[in-house]
Amino acid sequence: MYKNNMVSKVDLEKLGFKKHQATTIIRQAKLKLVNSGVAYYNNKRVGIVPRKIVEEIIGVPLESEE
Numbered sequence: 001m002y003k004n005n006m007v008s009k010v011d012l013e014k015l016g017f018k019k020h021q022a023t024t025i026i027r028q029a030k031l032k033l034v035n036s037g038v039a040y041y042n043n044k045r046v047g048i049v050p051r052k053i054v055e056e057i058i059g060v061p062l063e064s065e066e
Helices: 009-014 019-035 051-058
Strands: 006-008 048-050
Touching (some): 006 009, 006 051, 019 048, 048 051
């Protein structure tokens, strides 16, 4: 499910988040990364973010399917 510890909106939807919630989480993660100096995420076409950042936002660790 998670390629190289990266998470997409679709991954979050598979975990049970609604479409809008998943989009908002990805958007928040990208904003957090841009504010910390990673300019790569300041691009609307980038749709995956590091798993660690998503876990910080939602406050719980994500379960991986392995």
